[in-house]
Amino acid sequence: MNAKSTELSSEETDLWARAPSPCIDVCKYKRRGRCIGCSMTKLEKQAFPENGGPQQKKAFIETLIANLEEIGRNPAFWAYTYRHKCEREGVPCPITIEK
Template identity: 40%
Template structure:
């Protein structure tokens, strides 16, 4: 299994509560994703992030951008779109 791309979609602006407006990750979560080496762990992280986006709301733009990123890197997304 190939390395899963970072959930970051290169927007990188934080809200007052510390979540990126592009992907919903906090600075700590961005650092954490970089330390994950196994694709299974990365996939689990992305799944967790999708749940976080659902709870926070306002992240419908993320999925199409992330799917394009995965396609560009020729990697199957870690979830069924």
């Protein structure tokens, strides 16, 4: 995934400003209240800053990736599906997929 950074370039700012929610439209809450698709809780999904700034969106998604790693899930699987969501929505995906 992208390296953590406090300052975003103008290109990164544009990418993150247009980033859709990290929800990948599975929405089945079976893992202790966490979605089996993105591992977010319902409250976390509602907290995504749809109209927030690029740095807020980036921080939210970086936290999601860290949570996936912490619970032993490979974030690349989520990232692959998220990339497809971005393509469907016609926006560039702000994350890279590491295998």
